[in-house]
Amino acid sequence: MAGNSFGTLYKLTSFGESHGKAVGGVIEGVLPGTVIDEEYVQSELDRRRPGQSAITTPRDEKDRVEFLSGIFEGKATGTPIGFVIWNKDQRSKDYGNIKEVYRPSHADYTYQSKYGIRDYRGGGRSSARETIARVVAGSIAKLMLKQWGITINAYTSKVGNLKLEKSYKELDLNQTEENIVRCPDQEMAAKMIEYIDQVRRDKDSVGGVISCVVGQVPVGLGEPVFSKLHAMLGSAMLSINAVKGFEYGLGFDATHLMGSQHNDEFYMDGDRVRTRTNRSGGIQGGISNGEDIYFNVAFKPIATVLKEQTTVNRSGEEIKSTTKGRHDPCVLPRAVPIVEAMTAMVLIDAILMNKMYQ
Template sequence: MSNSYGKLFKISTFGESHGRAVGVVLDGCPAGLDLDLEFIQNELDRRKPGQSKITTQRKEEDKIEIVSGIFEGKSTGTPIAMLVWNADARSKDYSHIADRYRPSHADFTYQEKYGVRDYRGGGRSSARETLARVAAGAIAKLFLAKYGIKINAYVSQVGGLSLQKSYKELNLEETENNIVRCPDPVMAEEMISLIDSVRKDCDTIGGVVSCVVQGTPVGLGEPVFDKLHAELGKAMLGINAVKGFEYGSGFEGVKMLGSQHNDAFYVEGDRIRTKTNYSGGIQGGISNGEDIYFRVAFKPVATLMKDQESINQEGEAVTVSGKGRHDPCVVPRAVPIVEAMTALVLADSLLRNKVIKL
């Protein structure tokens, strides 16, 4: 039962990398929401493969089909089913690893847990499943926009190249102006060069996606087990290749004294605010109205275009040869995925916080 997320704004995804289609059923979207199909498609286009020289060259248009839950351009309050048909699947690219375990993949664990695995591109464990999350996340974004909530993610690090600027020092409108999705044009060029050189060496490299949420009202998140930062952490760690999540001051906060780290309150007009925001917009697991910001670390893509030592299902030593089409660095295409999962968390939290009528 691990294919669903959310309590009131709930998604269930389905499909495999090389199956007929990948899709999602979204239940709990309030009736009357304008479903901007162009916006939803644009979000999928930001995630789709084959968009630049530093992404996988699999060619998929990822054209979304909404098959239920919409009438005359608006949500009806019933389940919204969406799917994308796979068009450029090449299952033969994976026949050589049908009985072999690729290093750092889900091959071994899926085989042991289920007794069967879809070796074609990783099947259900493939990141292609994330297109379903992006489609549902696009609707969540449309819902959140009604309440002035805006989400911006961007690439802040590739390998050892790291932006040292706060999101407040960046023009986040520049994020989509380059293929690596870094809002600093100088750093973007360096990142692109690094990824391209790694690609030419038939290797991969990791990175970090930063995200900021603005306009969040006070009160989102539930105490104890469903704290807002815990839900965000779960959502981010559920994305393929993610190895770390930190919000607010994160791990750097341990270097500070409490007297330095505490966010002092003050009154601004009719709002209670904090002078600093080391809390990352969340205190006691509940949003306090300040910007929510966090970082998500992605490992280097596990599929290499190089030979690697491994074993097969019989426990025999084998060589795993890299074939197929894969990203040399996942973070450029991960930006819309991070935004989508953030939107799904916040939409669910908003509905849980109070009854919403559009």
């Protein structure tokens, strides 16, 4: 199977399945001497782990990371950093009834067709449990980004039809972690939580949008042809399970404007070139211009619902099937740190690419 690595100079290769012994990875490109704050890495994993609230899956995994290599006396040595997170609370018996069944909108059929074999327990390699490795690599990337003062803040901005109408500049993003849905507007958060809980009781699922803001971005990140910064961010986001769309800046709303309305006019702020507006989302010509980068990531309702649905089995028979197991009614709260992690990996990779020119 190809496609298990992400990044060019800062690179993650992940391994593991949802119901296997462990999930882990190898990170390359960590600058020697980088302080590896293992408590911080664990805190980021805690934001992603299951069982953290009433609106997430009750699977009880502590997701404790164990580093195997590349760190000495609390600092990166510059060699590959290997790590593992052991799975502790699998209930593989919950998936026995789908061994021969293709669950609607899952990867069951495509995996079976492509490889001739699949791990039906929790989706195997196609499970979002793989994103544990991304959060570890992303948290170390965040530690590296601190020296440039770059900040990354993602938050839930839409659940179903419940949408934050305020721009990120009108919000206090420090409030994001003050509620279990990770929405910085407490009034809207309460509505979202109530709605997700109702969806859970109805044995269904719901999607939405995670917004992300990157501040203090230096000018010049991104390569202007096939590796445009927004293209790399889009690739990173679209690789996350359940993601169906990505837009940066005004995104699709820009199609309603004329060029004269959409253009960001330049002005001088002391000796710094700035833009009066930021409809471009901090990226022009595929290269960061020093303004905030902001983008939206659309997540579908997860395919696993605890309702009877029509499908087919491996014998080609049309049947009725009901999925068992423990699942999130909405992935957004746990996906916020994943979006931040993938953003951090893209940015540190772009910074390391820029250092090649220096």
